[in-house]
Amino acid sequence: MCQNYFKGKTIIFCRYRSTSHRLVLLFNLLDLPAVEIQGNQTQDERFASFEKFSSGKVCYLITTDVSSRGLDIRDVATVINFDLPPTLTAYIHRVGRTARIGEAGTAVSLVDERRDADIMRKILAVSGAVNRHQVSSVKRRDIPEAFLRKAEDDIAGVFLVVRTQLGAEQLEQRILDAERRHAGGGNVLDSITAKPKKQWCLSREERKRREAEARQHHEEEAEVTVGFLQNELSQLDREESGLLREQKKRRRVERDRKAGEKNRTKEKTRALRQKSEKKVQAGVVKKLKRRKLREAAREKRSAMRATKKSGSSKSRDGKKHSKKSRHTKGMKKH
Template identity: 35%
Template sequence: MNFSNPTPIQRKAIPIALQGLDVLGSAVTGSGKTAAFMIPILERLMFKDRNSGAEIRVLILTPTRELAVQCAEVGKSLSRFMDITFAVLVGGVSLKTQETTLRTRPDIVIATPGRLIDHIQNTPSFTLDALDILVLDEADRMLSDGFADELQEVIRSCPKNRQTMLFSATMTDDVDSLVRLSMNRPVRLFVDPKKTVAKALVQEFVRIRKESDRQAFLATLCKRTAKRSTIIFFRQKVLCHQMKVVFGLLGFKAAEIHGNLTQEQRLDALRKFKDGEVDYLLATDVASRGLDIKGVETVINYDMPGQIELYLHRVGRTARASAKGRSISLIGEPDRKLLKAVMKRSDAGKVKHRLIPPDQVKAMTEKLEELKPEVTAVLQEERAEKEIRAGEMQVQKAQNMIEHKDEILSRPKRTWFQSNLDRQEAKDASMEQYAANFPGSSNSASKATKHKKEQPLNHKLKRRKMALDELSQDKGRAVALAKGVRDAKKAQRPKKILHAAPDRSSAPKHASAKPKLKRQKVKSGGFDQELGVKRGGGAVAREGARSKRGDNVPLKDKKGRGTNAKSKGKMKGKIGGKGKR
């Protein structure tokens, strides 16, 4: 194994795990998290009681099939001289073979969440009642891939008095909720909380001015710079396979790994790349987590991911365990924001701008244009072969049904903890969440939901829907019939004789027309006339206004008679008496 000194996460996690405490570990990718939980597990299993019978003691959950196989290989290498058995439960492999392995009661089971729940529900001899240790490796990836419901179901199937170890490269809110659900006062170990890249990694960026030139830039890079031991990451499975065809026509030795391949094809591609039979491994984000491939010199990002965490996992396939490595990323205009985030987390001396001669890019573009008809022909031929294989499979299935009908129908039906509708809704939600990580994906996500096909209903739901439709139609007919009966009865009621019929001739032509009212002329009173204006037009002093000096204002008594100076003085004296104003 060539282990001499433990890594930081191993130095912190192994002593705590040996004490039986729950461990929550977070470290940069490529820091040896697999050995951090595998070594204490093997140490504890060395002292197990053989007289208690064979039981499943350890369960390790991984997000991908390749990571489960790699984890099993590491465990078998560490326990080469120990009496410990392993079982790998992943999709794409025969269920019967796995059921036979589970009957032997292996000590350690390494599985993906979907296949594990399938065995819990449908394999009678499989149980987790005697489980001692539960390990969740790359927990954030499992949650982002839509395995939240499956993880909760697995945790409910495990005994409560167990030890739980959760390891992840990133800590998110979903991971925190999973920690609260599955762990009991865990010891938190954070080795790289700043989310930085490896120290020995050199990052290079190539600016793309036209999106149509990406394939030419990639082919030129592979021809001039990255000639061997190179992993190229793509977002889409279709584009990954298309570039595999282009590489084959250009003479490059390449293998592909993505979700459209079977498990045997994916493992075969990994084997060829590890053994050096091919120089390039074209992959989607399936291969961005946990895979430890020795000797990877270069990682190329054909298109940038939507989050900085995914970028760190991609470039983490090289420069592992203090080795040197290089990453080359093709940057367009939508990737400028992510580029700034990468620059903040990187050493300025380890970031470079790579220039590619334009004449070589132009020559490669012309060559790819010439290869387009051949690429289209190869893709059409593969599509036809795929349809032929699907038809042959249907024929074989029908033939088996005719020959072994009684045996097939006698088998118990496989069950799942969710209905088909719930599974489809969870799958759609995870796909929308994954598409939201990429820039400019809101339109595509809305189109996908807009043009999403209706979920087919089974016979029971169809009959129920038809009955509800008929019930609503009958209810609508009954309401309309009752309204018609009420209107007919109301029309047949006799009119009262005392009320005379209205005179149609005197009625206005339109119902909305109203009779016009004549405006009566009102004689103007004294208040309508403005003060200070005579009827003849001459101006007088305003009544009730304060008089000014020089104004000759005659005073009148109560009877309206004028007063002389004497009476005026008497009145003035009365007014200016002892009383207060």
């Protein structure tokens, strides 16, 4: 997967320190620059690994649950669970190393369906609930056979080198232990005899009982976490429903306001049209009246002209007199 898909900043979580160390050796031999953070390292070694990964000098950080909490690294694109954790709380802390402060991220888990069935049911239950808010989703992905065969060939090619390096490290550790014991020399016997005698030790049944109690405690803690998440999601559902109702109410009020403004505009337009139509009608009536008056005056003048064309008129005494115009009368006066 790292050779073909996940080439950015990636944190790989393992359950055991030995697994983490072997993966680091394998990655570096396959030209995948990686560092590790686990319990066998000193504080300086852990800090150096953290600096290399956070600065981008290497792309892969392989670690145990020692780095699942309190580790804040920006731009982590992917978290891979090489081994799934035993509890949901540990899983949440692991995948929380990516998608920091609203950024996007991917969490990949290698699942053994027989061994990891219980924890996967809890993960799917929580992720399904969160998916209603489109925060995260769980998808199953099968790796193509060609990629698997290529990975097997690559691992087989460097397997002997990895085993040789592990053997050399074990031999070096044995030499260091022997030198430490030899340097202690005469104080070894004194330190052994000075130790207080053990009063008791845990039996196998007691260890099983304590492991069962610890497992039950983790499961109860996981159930509490699931309940808390479900309550938070219910609260988000209620808030979202309230926001949707408020948005619908505001849209309805805005729609009614626009409809009212549109109706008022239509009423004003209709009133103006009616007023203009009335003015037009009144103007037409006035024009018709004026036209009729002009026609009546014209007819009257025509009738008067017709009577004047006869050339004479009778006076009150019944005698006919020739009609004289005003111009003729004026000429006679002069």
